[in-house]
Amino acid sequence: MSKQTCIPAGAVTALASAAFVLSWSSGFLGARLGTGQAAVPTLLLWRYAVVTAVLVAGLGAARLLRRRRRARAPAGTTRLVRPPPGPRAAAHHVVVGLLSQVGYVLPVYGAIALGVSAGTTSLVDAVQPVVVATLVGPLLGQRVRGPQWAGLAAAFAGVAAVVAGDLRSTVAPAWAYALPVAAVASLVAATFLERRRPATLPAGPLLALHSAVAAVALAALALVTGTAAPPADPAFWGATAFLALVPSLGAYALYWTLLRRVDVTTLNALLFLVVPTTTLAGAALFDEPLSPVGGIGLGLAALGVAAVLRGGSRRSPEDDDGPHRP
Numbered sequence: 081m082s083k084q085t086c087i088p089a090g091a092v093t094a095l096a097s098a099a100f101v102l103s104w105s106s107g108f109l110g111a112r113l114g115t116g117q118a119a120v121p122t123l124l125l126w127r128y129a130v131v132t133a134v135l136v137a138g139l140g141a142a143r144l145l146r147r148r149r150r151a152r153a154p155a156g157t158t159r160l161v162r163p164p165p166g167p168r169a170a171a172h173h174v175v176v177g178l179l180s181q182v183g184y185v186l187p188v189y190g191a192i193a194l195g196v197s198a199g200t201t202s203l204v205d206a207v208q209p210v211v212v213a214t215l216v217g218p219l220l221g222q223r224v225r226g227p228q229w230a231g232l233a234a235a236f237a238g239v240a241a242v243v244a245g246d247l248r249s250t251v252a253p254a255w256a257y258a259l260p261v262a263a264v265a266s267l268v269a270a271t272f273l274e275r276r277r278p279a280t281l282p283a284g285p286l287l288a289l290h291s292a293v294a295a296v297a298l299a300a301l302a303l304v305t306g307t308a309a310p311p312a313d314p315a316f317w318g319a320t321a322f323l324a325l326v327p328s329l330g331a332y333a334l335y336w337t338l339l340r341r342v343d344v345t346t347l348n349a350l351l352f353l354v355v356p357t358t359t360l361a362g363a364a365l366f367d368e369p370l371s372p373v374g375g376i377g378l379g380l381a382a383l384g385v386a387a388v389l390r391g392g393s394r395r396s397p398e399d400d401d402g403p404h405r406p
Contacts, residue, residue: 093341097350100334105357107327108188108198109365114319115193118311121302123320124189126310128181128295130324135288142284172277176270177290180332182297183266191259195252198362199243202355204260206239208268228349228388235352235384241377242359274339283337291328349388352381 114123191201281289302308310316338347356378363370 093338096334096338096341100331100338101350101353101357103326103330103334104351105202105354105361107185107323107331108192108202108354108358109361110319110323110327111189111192111201112198112366114316114323115189117313117316117319119305119307120186120189120193121298121305121307122310123316123323124185125295125298125302125308126320127323127328128291128298130320131328132288132291132295134324134329135284135291139284139288172273173281173286173289174293176273177293178297179266179270179273181290181294183270184263185294186298186301187259187263187266191252191256191263194256194259196256196260197243199355199359200257201260202358203239203243204257205264206236206352206355208264208351231384231387232349232352233384234387235349235381238377238380238382238384239352239355241380242355242374244373244377271339274336283333286336287329287333290332346388349385352385356381 114127117123188201188205192198299308310320335347338350359370359374359378
């Protein structure tokens with residue numbers, strides 16, 4: 081008699097969370113490298129063109145494989161065919177794609193290109209969990225517990241300590257700091273839209289649709305600004321390939337996958353870990369100094385995230401019976 085073995089669901093979620101933090105952090109570091117090679121619309125246009133091509137090719141190969149399996153299936157086998165989304169659902173997916181891709185990535189890259197450091201940009205991005213935690217109750221009917229609020233506050237304080245020195249040394253214009261704020265607002269809006277009407281598409285087709293929508297929007301922007309033509313420098317294509325595979329395919333696929341496995345507050349608390357991760361990577365890759373205060377901030381942010389995750393795992397039965405359970 082054979083015994084089935086499997087990886088516990090909690091371990092899968094933990095591994096996915098760690099991969100999400102690493103891949104999301106790489107987006108800020110990749111933006112710093114990529115914006116030195118080309119204009120922001122150029123870099124993002126070809127990034128999403130590559131992402132869309134890879135996803136369409138992968139989905140096409142998967143569809144061909146399914147057809148072959150169906151052809152070999154015994155006669156009379158029931159085939160479950162997922163109907164395509166209707167016009168209203170498709171429009172909803174398009175709006176979420178514009179907000180989560182173009183509305184978030186374009187301001188982030190623009191801020192970094194103007195001189196806002198990756199650490200400072202990720203700090204503003206880390207404010208998103210506080211916004212989500214504030215709005216999650218009235219909009220989604222979910223409850224944020226006291227330990228989670230304390231964890232969010234501790235993590236935010238740690239994040240602020242990590243980048244405090246960086247804020248004094250940046251040379252970007254003051255208005256450039258509004259761009260990361262706009263990016264956070266766009267991603268928060270996309271998150272709530274997705275939670276209020278969860279996507280019926282699997283993660284692969286959903287990400288392909290979002291990427292295609294972003295590619296079309298960015299192509300229009302690049303054509304208007306005269307920045308559609310890519311440079312011939314191999315460094316540009318190396319940066320483009322990295323940004324397409326890791327922050328796009330990796331980070332966003334993990335984001336929407338985790339959004340279906342954990343509550344919104346828990347998922348967005350993981351964004352707090354992006355700042356210390358980006359700081360450590362910046363120290364290793366770009367020789368950026370890490371002060372003792374920054375080291376304390378790293379530990380404080382980690383403790384805060386741990387408190388949020390622990391509080392999110394203790395959800396009451398009435399929370400699970402709500403209309404928006406994860």
